[in-house]
Amino acid sequence: MGKQKPPHTMKRDGRIRRQRSSAGEEQSSVDHTSVESYRYSRRRRSSLRAGLAVLGGRAAGALSRRLHLGGGTSIAGVVAQRLYPDIVGHLSKQLRYGSVLVTGTNGKTTTSGFIAAILSDAGLRVWRNREGSNLMRGVAGALVIRAQPNGSLRRSGQAISVFEVDEAVVPQFVESVHPRVVAFNNLFRDQLDRYGEVDSVAARWQKAIRMLPDNTTVVLNADDPSIAVLGDHFDGRVVYFGIDDGELHLGDGAERHQTIDTRTCPHCGTDYSYDTRFYSHLGHYFCPGCGYTRPQPSVRAVKVANEGLDRLRVGVETPEHKREIIIPLPGLYNVYNALAAIAVAQALEISWGPIATGIEQFKPVFGRGERVQADGRTLRLLLAKNPTGFNEVLRTLFSDSTPRHVLFILNDNIADGRDISWIWDVDFERLVGYTGSLTVAGTRALDLALRLKYAGVALDDMKIVMPAPLRAATRSLDAKERRKLRRSRSVKSTKRQAISTAEKEPSSEASEQLHEEGIGGRPQGYTHTSQQGRASAGEYGIAKALDAAISRTPVGETLFIVPTYTGLLEVHRQLERRGLTPHYWEEKGP
Amino acid sequence: MNEQTMPRYSLTLGHLYPDQLNLYGDRGNILTLRRRCELRNIELRVVGLGIGDALAPDEYDMLFIGGGQDKEQAPVAQDLYEIKGIGLWAAIEDDMPVLAVCGGYQLLAHYYRPAEGPDMRGLGVFDAWTIHKGAHVARCIGNIAISWNGQTLVGFENHGGRTYLGTAKPLGKVLKGYGNNAEDHTEGAVYRNTFGTYLHGSLLPKNPHFADHLISLALYRKYGAIDGAEEAWYEQEGEKQNGSRPFEANGRSPVPDPLAPLDDTLEWEAHASMLERLGLYQAAVAALHSS
Numbered sequence: 001m002g003k004q005k006p007p008h009t010m011k012r013d014g015r016i017r018r019q020r021s022s023a024g025e026e027q028s029s030v031d032h033t034s035v036e037s038y039r040y041s042r043r044r045r046s047s048l049r050a051g052l053a054v055l056g057g058r059a060a061g062a063l064s065r066r067l068h069l070g071g072g073t074s075i076a077g078v079v080a081q082r083l084y085p086d087i088v089g090h091l092s093k094q095l096r097y098g099s100v101l102v103t104g105t106n107g108k109t110t111t112s113g114f115i116a117a118i119l120s121d122a123g124l125r126v127w128r129n130r131e132g133s134n135l136m137r138g139v140a141g142a143l144v145i146r147a148q149p150n151g152s153l154r155r156s157g158q159a160i161s162v163f164e165v166d167e168a169v170v171p172q173f174v175e176s177v178h179p180r181v182v183a184f185n186n187l188f189r190d191q192l193d194r195y196g197e198v199d200s201v202a203a204r205w206q207k208a209i210r211m212l213p214d215n216t217t218v219v220l221n222a223d224d225p226s227i228a229v230l231g232d233h234f235d236g237r238v239v240y241f242g243i244d245d246g247e248l249h250l251g252d253g254a255e256r257h258q259t260i261d262t263r264t265c266p267h268c269g270t271d272y273s274y275d276t277r278f279y280s281h282l283g284h285y286f287c288p289g290c291g292y293t294r295p296q297p298s299v300r301a302v303k304v305a306n307e308g309l310d311r312l313r314v315g316v317e318t319p320e321h322k323r324e325i326i327i328p329l330p331g332l333y334n335v336y337n338a339l340a341a342i343a344v345a346q347a348l349e350i351s352w353g354p355i356a357t358g359i360e361q362f363k364p365v366f367g368r369g370e371r372v373q374a375d376g377r378t379l380r381l382l383l384a385k386n387p388t389g390f391n392e393v394l395r396t397l398f399s400d401s402t403p404r405h406v407l408f409i410l411n412d413n414i415a416d417g418r419d420i421s422w423i424w425d426v427d428f429e430r431l432v433g434y435t436g437s438l439t440v441a442g443t444r445a446l447d448l449a450l451r452l453k454y455a456g457v458a459l460d461d462m463k464i465v466m467p468a469p470l471r472a473a474t475r476s477l478d479a480k481e482r483r484k485l486r487r488s489r490s491v492k493s494t495k496r497q498a499i500s501t502a503e504k505e506p507s508s509e510a511s512e513q514l515h516e517e518g519i520g521g522r523p524q525g526y527t528h529t530s531q532q533g534r535a536s537a538g539e540y541g542i543a544k545a546l547d548a549a550i551s552r553t554p555v556g557e558t559l560f561i562v563p564t565y566t567g568l569l570e571v572h573r574q575l576e577r578r579g580l581t582p583h584y585w586e587e588k589g590p
Numbered sequence: 591m592n593e594q595t596m597p598r599y600s601l602t603l604g605h606l607y608p609d610q611l612n613l614y615g616d617r618g619n620i621l622t623l624r625r626r627c628e629l630r631n632i633e634l635r636v637v638g639l640g641i642g643d644a645l646a647p648d649e650y651d652m653l654f655i656g657g658g659q660d661k662e663q664a665p666v667a668q669d670l671y672e673i674k675g676i677g678l679w680a681a682i683e684d685d686m687p688v689l690a691v692c693g694g695y696q697l698l699a700h701y702y703r704p705a706e707g708p709d710m711r712g713l714g715v716f717d718a719w720t721i722h723k724g725a726h727v728a729r730c731i732g733n734i735a736i737s738w739n740g741q742t743l744v745g746f747e748n749h750g751g752r753t754y755l756g757t758a759k760p761l762g763k764v765l766k767g768y769g770n771n772a773e774d775h776t777e778g779a780v781y782r783n784t785f786g787t788y789l790h791g792s793l794l795p796k797n798p799h800f801a802d803h804l805i806s807l808a809l810y811r812k813y814g815a816i817d818g819a820e821e822a823w824y825e826q827e828g829e830k831q832n833g834s835r836p837f838e839a840n841g842r843s844p845v846p847d848p849l850a851p852l853d854d855t856l857e858w859e860a861h862a863s864m865l866e867r868l869g870l871y872q873a874a875v876a877a878l879h880s881s
Contacts, residue, residue: 269665418733418746421790424621446859447795450795470863472862473859
């Protein structure tokens with residue numbers, strides 16, 4: 001910890017307490033209110049089991065790290081949870097200042113990063129599940145690796161934890177942790193194969209909110225109707241945040257075909273109308289049917305100005321303050337992330353000083369605007385894992401007509417979501433003509449290339465780097481197979497003597513005949529099936545993709561890497577191998 | 591080619607419930623149809639048909655219905671039955687090509703029986719029905735390949751309901767994946783030129799042969815076979831333009847080759863790469879040779 005910050009007041013369990021951080025006090029300063037003393041007896045009984053779980057988890061984590069399987073945090077959590085299912089509840093209750101939960105489809109990591117920076121600038125010891133595993137096992141792991149074999153947390157004195165939690169596990173989390181503040185940032189379609197539909201996530205959150213004790217503070221995005229209505233289900237304190245700068249209105253122009261994930265009022269089913277729309281369904285909405293309107297936020301951004309690609313100057317108003325703040329990240333979505341963090345800090349009664357320093361001196365987190373120097377180029381990593389996130393990244397990159405060098409990585413591993421249909425909801429049309437160089441990689445590189453092709457990007461203008469060569473491309477059909485293929489097609493097509501039976505199957509004899517007659521020539525650039533003619537032949541794998549993208553970016557310029565989640569992990573691994581970034585799981589907490 | 595300025599053919603695509611049934615990147619299907627028409631100098635107008643809009647079958651040459659969330663599906667089902675039903679039936683019986691994906695497919699069968707709550711009535715175009723067996727039965731989620739018309743179709747499926755076919759013909763046979771119900775290896779349903787399927791991903795970009803099939807069905811239905819095409823062209827377009835583009839101008843028929851082959855190398859590579867991932871090497875080789 002090391003930092004000695006001025007003492008500050010914090011409210012907890014209805015009492016105001018003045019806190020000093022001194023190393024000797026921390027160990028024993030777990031306080032017991034009446035509720036906690038009841039839990040205390042239970043904890044004694046379970047401490048043996050918790051100790052066992054901690055030992056097991058930490059051993060598994062150490063083993064996994066030794067074997068270079070990964071950071072070992074998740075496996076520690078899995079093992080500990082197996083040994084003691086309520087290990088999270090057991091350990092989290094020892095946190096002196098409790099915990100903050102951050103959730104939402106986009107912006108969890110950045111928002112919790114802002115909050116952690118603010119809290120640590122306010123002199124607290126902040127614990128996070130920063131390794132990116134935001135399921136229960138990640139939360140469990142983050143606690144277990146900081147626990148002692150007797151089942152108690154080390155140095156829990158000044159501790160507060162900030163957990164970013166996956167949308168789907170919010171109810172489980174709330175049940176075992178009882179957070180002091182819960183922040184909901186936004187709700188968009190994301191990984192439909194994993195979460196199900198947007199509505200089922202909203203239903204889970206409503207369930208979670210009903211389980212919260214009244215002394216919890218709930219922080220909600222007023223501009224996202226699916227988030228704001230959560231306030232209706234909660235009797236305790238609610239803090240809304242939102243943007244009140246009408247100049248950011250999207251208008252009815254080119255961006256109207258954005259995907260809208262929340263369309264109708266939950267009270268009466270009427271479609272929302274908007275006075276101002278910022279992006280997707282975020283804005284100043286009202287229901288013409290029943291009169292439901294956006295709640296008036298108490299933490300507001302009244303003026304948002306871009307300062308180049310890297311910074312935003314934002315006028316922020318809260319009931320206590322009226323300040324200007326610099327957010328060292330691009331994109332309107334980061335305004336929401338910062339506002340959420342400010343609202344959480346307000347709920348925790350943190351003064352403005354740490355809020356300003358926490359946000360203004362914020363270092364981009366893992367893949368969210370992070371910057372790395374490589375071979376004289378600057379690499380910037382911008383994670384994009386769902387249509388709204390991707391759209392906002394593209395909007396940030398291509399808002400002025402500066403040509404950008406871009407590497408897209410589209411993976412469909414489980415952590416990314418197996419279904420990549422959503423790329424068709426992303427407005428890639430925006431980048432046509434504005435790319436300096438364009439490289440496409442990942443397990444679904446071809447799908448993304450196809451999407452770009454249909455957006456209007458010429459094939460020659462993009463470099464496709466597949467993860468592995470197509471095996472089928474290395475061999476051709478033998479005569480027997482060719483006959484079989486032709487026969488099976490002609491049987492079906494005799495059914496209909498349409499104008500186009502022949503044209504539709506360019507490989508059939510009829511079409512070749514048409515060719516000889518000079519009717520319906522093949523368009524230029526038509527290539528026959530051969531390895532050379534493949535759009536994707538040549539180099540394979542993320543390492544090659546990175547090399548290609550870097551070499552296509554002139555020295556001194558910036559290459560923007562826009563990966564899905566596992567793509568980001570792969571890029572990080574590559575950069576680490578080249579000695580360009582620290583191992584992220586070795587970063588020390590503040 | 592002769593002058594590209596004036597489209598020789600024009601088609602109108604009715605996109606049903608674009609605001610309600612827009613899940614799973616169904617926009618890709620529309621983009622694909624639009625671009626593949628554009629490249630052949632066929633004008634494709636896309637008209638969105640929302641809740642409350644009537645469906646006049648004469649105004650369209652092709653229809654598309656996507657999938658949506660459960661919440662959105664109920665008002666859509668009611669509108670489909672009460673307002674668009676008659677027009678849609680007329681269009682379907684008149685051989686209009688209709689593509690219905692996922693939720694749209696379910697709505698064209700007899701009914702959708704949710705795990706809880708009352709049945710949702712469908713149009714009954716397909717003699718088929720869908721049952722959601724409850725949350726304890728796993729959804730059918732994953733990449734899928736089916737055989738269709740001697741070739742393959744690839745896509746992604748994600749549905750909780752299981753569809754069972756009565757007398758309806760399936761669209762294809764499941765090669766890898768779940769299909770209608772994960773039991774009988776059927777996928778989708780076909781009635782006249784109406785295709786119901788669970789494949790999205792989007793379906794059409796990676797299955798250019800299927801996209802072209804739909805376009806050619808629409809062209810054939812509107813402009814007739816190649817022999818009658820000149821007359822059809824005069825009937826449809828010539829009168830409007832007062833014969834301002836006589837055939838003699840370029841010495842040959844204005845209706846030469848509507849579906850000229852396109853450079854689909856990338857499409858077929860993406861198609862083949864999915865087949866390969868599903869372990870269907872033979873089919874992947876065949877697919878690469880389609881381009």
